[in-house]
Amino acid sequence: MYNIMIIEDDKKLDxxxxxxxxxxGYKTYSVDDFSNIKNEFIKNNPHLVxxxxxxxxxxxxxxxxxIRTISNVPIIFLSARNSDMxxxxxxxxxxxxYITKPFSYDVLIAKIKGVIRRVYGSYSENSLSEVFESNGLFLYLNQNVVEYKSKxxxxxxxxxxLLYSLLKNENKIVSRESLLEILWNDVDFVDDNTLSVNMTRVRKRLEEIGITNVIETKRGQGYKIVSNW
Known part of the structure; x- marks a missing residue:
C-alpha cells in the first residue's frame, strides 16, 4: 500500500x-501543522506528496x-494558479x-499511478533517501550522511x-558485543580496539557538526548515547 502525503490547507478539498x-487503496496523511512540513514528511515517510x-x-x-534536501520522493503540485511561469x-x-485546480479526480489518479509506476516500478532506479531523525539530528540512511542545524x-x-545503532537505543546501553557484530565481516579482523577506534571517529564526526560529549563509555558494558544536544 502506497502512502500519500497531502499538503493542502483547504480542509474541504483535503x-x-x-x-x-x-x-x-492508497493510505493518506494530511498535514495540520504547516510550520514544519519537513519534520512531518520525515515522520510519515510517504511514497508521494x-x-x-x-x-x-x-x-x-x-x-x-x-524536502528535496533529504529526499527524491515524487511531488505533484495541485494549484489554482494556471500560468506557465x-x-x-x-x-x-x-x-x-503539476495539476491545475479544479481538476478531474480521474486525471489525479492517473497521474499518481503514472508517477508511482515510474518511480517504484520494476524498471525504476529507486534512489529515495530514507531518513532517521532524533532531536533534530538527521541520518540519511542511503548516504551515510548526518545533519544537524544545517551542518x-x-x-x-x-x-x-555504529551511530545509527546507538541512536535507535537512545539513552540505553548498547553492549560491546552488539556493536562488534556491526563491525564484523569475513575479511576484517575485529577486536575491542577496532571498536574503540571507530567510536572515537564517530565522536569526532559529531563534533564537526557541533555535537559533543553525547556518547558515554560504560566500562565493561558498552556505549550509550544521551540526548542532550
Missing part, C-alpha cells in the same frame, strides 16, 4: 482528495525545495508534475552503522 484516494502552492507561512515551492517554477523547485558530515559505513 477531505475530498483523501476520500477519493482511499477508495483506490501532493503539494498546494498557496500555504500558510511559506509557499509550496519553499517546502518542495526543503508557476508550472515552470514548480518543476525548477523540484516538482515532478552535514559524511561518515564511513561502519561509523554510520
Amino acid at each position: 477531505n475530498l482528495i483523501r476520500n477519493h484516494l482511499q477508495k483506490y 501532493l503539494m498546494d502552492i498557496n500555504l500558510p507561512l511559506y509557499d509550496g515551492f519553499y517546502w518542495c525545495r526543503d 508557476d508550472q515552470v517554477m514548480a518543476i525548477e523547485n523540484g516538482g515532478d508534475d 552535514k558530515v559524511e561518515l564511513s559505513k561502519k561509523e554510520f552503522q
Whole structure:
C-alpha cells in the first residue's frame, strides 16, 4: 500500500482528495501543522506528496525545495494558479508534475499511478533517501550522511552503522558485543580496539557538526548515547 502525503490547507478539498484516494487503496496523511512540513514528511515517510502552492507561512515551492534536501520522493503540485511561469517554477523547485485546480479526480489518479509506476516500478532506479531523525539530528540512511542545524558530515559505513545503532537505543546501553557484530565481516579482523577506534571517529564526526560529549563509555558494558544536544 502506497502512502500519500497531502499538503493542502483547504480542509474541504483535503477531505475530498483523501476520500477519493482511499477508495483506490492508497493510505493518506494530511498535514495540520504547516510550520514544519519537513519534520512531518520525515515522520510519515510517504511514497508521494501532493503539494498546494498557496500555504500558510511559506509557499509550496519553499517546502518542495526543503524536502528535496533529504529526499527524491515524487511531488505533484495541485494549484489554482494556471500560468506557465508557476508550472515552470514548480518543476525548477523540484516538482515532478503539476495539476491545475479544479481538476478531474480521474486525471489525479492517473497521474499518481503514472508517477508511482515510474518511480517504484520494476524498471525504476529507486534512489529515495530514507531518513532517521532524533532531536533534530538527521541520518540519511542511503548516504551515510548526518545533519544537524544545517551542518552535514559524511561518515564511513561502519561509523554510520555504529551511530545509527546507538541512536535507535537512545539513552540505553548498547553492549560491546552488539556493536562488534556491526563491525564484523569475513575479511576484517575485529577486536575491542577496532571498536574503540571507530567510536572515537564517530565522536569526532559529531563534533564537526557541533555535537559533543553525547556518547558515554560504560566500562565493561558498552556505549550509550544521551540526548542532550
